[in-house]
Amino acid sequence: MVFRKRTERRAAERAAEKLAEQRVKLFFASDGGSQEHPICVESASLVEPRSLAMPCPRCEGALRLVSHDAVAHRGAVLRAARTACARCGAPWTVWFRIERPLPN
Ligand SMILES: [Zn+2]
Numbered sequence: 001m002v003f004r005k006r007t008e009r010r011a012a013e014r015a016a017e018k019l020a021e022q023r024v025k026l027f028f029a030s031d032g033g034s035q036e037h038p039i040c041v042e043s044a045s046l047v048e049p050r051s052l053a054m055p056c057p058r059c060e061g062a063l064r065l066v067s068h069d070a071v072a073h074r075g076a077v078l079r080a081a082r083t084a085c086a087r088c089g090a091p092w093t094v095w096f097r098i099e100r101p102l103p104n
Pocket of ligand 1: 056057058059060061085086087088089090
């Protein structure tokens with residue numbers, strides 16, 4: 001029975017790892033996960049709350065902000081919210097582009 005329990009635990013761990021891998025892939029493929037697909041916001045003040053509202057892609061823990069940088073990318077200036085997971089410590093950079101609404 002000990003052996004079986006261990007096998008079950010390993011299977012559960014493997015499944016959890018697979019799920020985490022899928023969430024990480026999804027993070028990099030979705031808006032904010034890369035410089036090519038930044039999240040568009042109207043103001044720089046939204047960068048920090050929007051990035052901190054995301055759960056850690058790996059463990060779903062809370063993110064904390066490490067730094068907030070302006071980064072030039074293909075003639076535009078992007079904002080990079082550099083975060084780290086408070087639970088597992090994994091670093092995540094969330095990308096933003098500031099798009100001010102056109103003045104009326
Ligand atoms: Zn985490």
